[in-house]
Amino acid sequence: MSFQAARHVSSLLLPQQSSEDLVAQGLAAREARRRTVVRNWLAARATNLIWMLMLSAIMMPITISLLLLSTLFTAKICDAFSGNDAAGVIGGFLFGHFDDPCNQPIGALQVIFWVFLAIKMILFYIWSKCQDVAECDCENSRICGFLRQAGLYIILPPTVAFELVWPVATFCCLVMSSTSTCSAQLRSTAWMLLSPYFLQIGLVIFSCLWPWLKPILYRTGLLKDPANRVRDFTRVNFSAEAFNDSDGGYPTNCPICLADFAAGDQIVVTPCTGQKHVFHRPCLANWFRSQQTCPLCRTALGDSLPETLNP
Numbered sequence: 405m406s407f408q409a410a411r412h413v414s415s416l417l418l419p420q421q422s423s424e425d426l427v428a429q430g431l432a433a434r435e436a437r438r439r440t441v442v443r444n445w446l447a448a449r450a451t452n453l454i455w456m457l458m459l460s461a462i463m464m465p466i467t468i469s470l471l472l473l474s475t476l477f478t479a480k481i482c483d484a485f486s487g488n489d490a491a492g493v494i495g496g497f498l499f500g501h502f503d504d505p506c507n508q509p510i511g512a513l514q515v516i517f518w519v520f521l522a523i524k525m526i527l528f529y530i531w532s533k534c535q536d537v538a539e540c541d542c543e544n545s546r547i548c549g550f551l552r553q554a555g556l557y558i559i560l561p562p563t564v565a566f567e568l569v570w571p572v573a574t575f576c577c578l579v580m581s582s583t584s585t586c587s588a589q590l591r592s593t594a595w596m597l598l599s600p601y602f603l604q605i606g607l608v609i610f611s612c613l614w615p616w617l618k619p620i621l622y623r624t625g626l627l628k629d630p631a632n633r634v635r636d637f638t639r640v641n642f643s644a645e646a647f648n649d650s651d652g653g654y655p656t657n658c659p660i661c662l663a664d665f666a667a668g669d670q671i672v673v674t675p676c677t678g679q680k681h682v683f684h685r686p687c688l689a690n691w692f693r694s695q696q697t698c699p700l701c702r703t704a705l706g707d708s709l710p711e712t713l714n715p
């Protein structure tokens with residue numbers, strides 16, 4: 405669901421512009437294809453980035469809420485057996501030091517954190533309900549359409565912004581806070597709230613290394629290589645008559661590497677409805693390792709192939 409939402413947002417930022425439209429505007433066919441492929445490549449990168457931001461903005465509040473709830477629940481159970489008040493001590497530690505003295509607004513940042521966390525959880529709950537409604541019948545319901553858009557425009561941007569700004573602001577305040585004027589409990593609570601974000605930094609580093617790790621996993625067979633799908637696409641033999649950039653013919657060059665097609669090239673056509681989108685097979689295989697869409701029209705080709713192509 406979130407990946408589709410990310411794809412939707414990136415399509416709004418970089419609307420699809422087909423090479424046919426660009427040709428109709430007077431651009432040469434080769435240049436039109438080049439521009440479309442670059443645009444779609446950028447849109448795919450934007451989708452991945454937005455998806456990662458959304459995922460972390462959703463995962464962080466959920467992780468923190470679950471950690472807190474499970475800690476309090478465990479403490480309550482222990483209290484029931486021991487007769488102590490561990491849950492009260494934890495509650496006091498988390499919520500009892502907001503107005504402790506400090507030269508930095510760490511207490512205020514913690515209040516903002518908890519208020520925002522509560523708002524986010526309620527909004528995400530409402531939005532998930534709206535998604536259910538939207539899947540049923542969104543075409544005829546303006547309210548449901550509005551709620552779906554509201555989820556994307558009103559809830560997500562401030563949530564993502566908060567997830568980026570709050571940890572940085574809190575970290576800076578903690579570093580600048582003086583141990584002599586700030587209460588130890590206030591500082592420890594802030595460090596505790598900040599700790600899940602260090603995990604997030606680890607995830608960001610991992611996602612940066614991921615493009616280099618993926619080929620190793622493909623080679624060892626631990627991960628299914630999406631490039632294999634290209635083998636199922638229909639092959640086309642080159643002929644100067646068919647590859648002529650005309651309306652009914654194939655394009656003269658590969659839109660990915662821009663080289664002219666020639667006899668002996670391995671050429672495949674993607675199963676985009678009613679289109680003649682052809683590429684060098686190795687070029688398309690490389691493209692598929694980062695995104696499973698047609699480089700020219702963004703048709704999703706990764707999850708399921710049209711029935712005629714399935715064995």
Ligand SMILES: [Zn+2]
Binds near residue numbers: 683
């Ligand atoms: Zn090529």
Ligand SMILES: [Zn+2]
Binds near residue numbers: 676679702
């Ligand atoms: Zn296509």
